[in-house]
Amino acid sequence: MFAIKQQDLKAYHQIYSETRQMAKPFTYAAVAKGIKGFGLPFRPIIQGLVLLATLGIGIQFYIYVHQAATNSMVTVSRPAGVEGFLPIGALMGWKYFLLTGQWDPVHPAAMVILGFAVLISFLFRKSFCAWFCPVGTLSEGVWKLGRLLLGRNYQIPRYMDGILRSIKYVLLGFFLWVILAMRPGQIAEFQQGPYYQLADVKMLYFFTQMTRLTFIVLSILILLSLFYKNFWCRYACPYGALMGIFGFLSPTRIVRNQGHCTGCRKCDQTCPALLPVSKKAVIRSPECTGCMDCVVACPAQGALDLSTKGLTGLGWTAPALGTTILLLYIGIVFTANISGYWQGRLSDSEFALRLRSIQAPAMRHPDFNTLKRQKK
Ligand code: SF4
Numbered sequence: 001m002f003a004i005k006q007q008d009l010k011a012y013h014q015i016y017s018e019t020r021q022m023a024k025p026f027t028y029a030a031v032a033k034g035i036k037g038f039g040l041p042f043r044p045i046i047q048g049l050v051l052l053a054t055l056g057i058g059i060q061f062y063i064y065v066h067q068a069a070t071n072s073m074v075t076v077s078r079p080a081g082v083e084g085f086l087p088i089g090a091l092m093g094w095k096y097f098l099l100t101g102q103w104d105p106v107h108p109a110a111m112v113i114l115g116f117a118v119l120i121s122f123l124f125r126k127s128f129c130a131w132f133c134p135v136g137t138l139s140e141g142v143w144k145l146g147r148l149l150l151g152r153n154y155q156i157p158r159y160m161d162g163i164l165r166s167i168k169y170v171l172l173g174f175f176l177w178v179i180l181a182m183r184p185g186q187i188a189e190f191q192q193g194p195y196y197q198l199a200d201v202k203m204l205y206f207f208t209q210m211t212r213l214t215f216i217v218l219s220i221l222i223l224l225s226l227f228y229k230n231f232w233c234r235y236a237c238p239y240g241a242l243m244g245i246f247g248f249l250s251p252t253r254i255v256r257n258q259g260h261c262t263g264c265r266k267c268d269q270t271c272p273a274l275l276p277v278s279k280k281a282v283i284r285s286p287e288c289t290g291c292m293d294c295v296v297a298c299p300a301q302g303a304l305d306l307s308t309k310g311l312t313g314l315g316w317t318a319p320a321l322g323t324t325i326l327l328l329y330i331g332i333v334f335t336a337n338i339s340g341y342w343q344g345r346l347s348d349s350e351f352a353l354r355l356r357s358i359q360a361p362a363m364r365h366p367d368f369n370t371l372k373r374q375k376k
């Protein structure tokens, strides 16, 4: 009688699974794994691309404003991407849209960019901060420079760190409180008002015509960022606080497989958010940015994964995550552009006209007392 031995069966299974591996179709995950094999620093590449694009947008906007202000021929268009720096306007826009169904006609791209940031931070844990935000990239560059110059970065004592981290939530709470208290009519009035129409120019002047106070505050922040990792992002950025709340609700988490972990603590040493990765089975902290630096640094195969609930077996690789975020951004901006939700409606001539009176009292930001009076 013909009998199959146990070893033969094992050998058969091994050959079968190896053949299946070799015959795997050309998949996105396989490409991503291949890129990882080349050892490309994927997150810095995406951050660098976004930073370069932001610089390009900033230069184009500077030229546009300069040409409009000097009555020269306008040879470039007003880049809508600059509205990414108007998060308060974007929050007002979203409230107005949710209550009335009307999209902000003045700075529509601000709403698109905030929507994108919230979406990726919900899907992939505050990932906007680690993968996309140009301020986050600069902040990371500064602490890395600090580490190079000083030989290390420092840590604020734990009790102090906790208190300081709450500052960004207090700031966010303040902005949300003011915006939530505004009635739709007041938001519409603000959006059509002269201040908001040139809010992006005010933002440009904030950097190009810096006051002494701004210069001092920025210098202190840069100096502190040399010593402490992501000082601004960790303690003071209300935008990051908002992303952290959505990140906390995210179905995607860093999961540590204790069976594979060797306890080397490379993840703890690498984590820019100073999280004790090696001591947790799952990272739930709102400070986790899904940067994947811990996963990349971990030498034990299968010990750390960034995985999404419901997508069992799919552990994100850094290239797959970065490419997904980039494709999402391109897709969202493209869709917003062709459907008329990206470019503001203010014409070049109207813009130039308003720019002439930018120093007028009406162009000042409505202060807190004005907003309070409007609420009554
Ligand atoms: S290193 Fe890991 S735990 Fe730390 S922020 Fe990045 S993804 Fe989260």
Ligand code: SF4
Pocket (backbone or CB within 6 Å): 256, 260, 261, 262, 263, 264, 265, 266, 267, 268, 277, 278, 297, 298, 299, 300, 303, 304
């Ligand atoms: S780097 Fe990997 S193996 Fe080392 S402690 Fe962290 S999870 Fe464990």
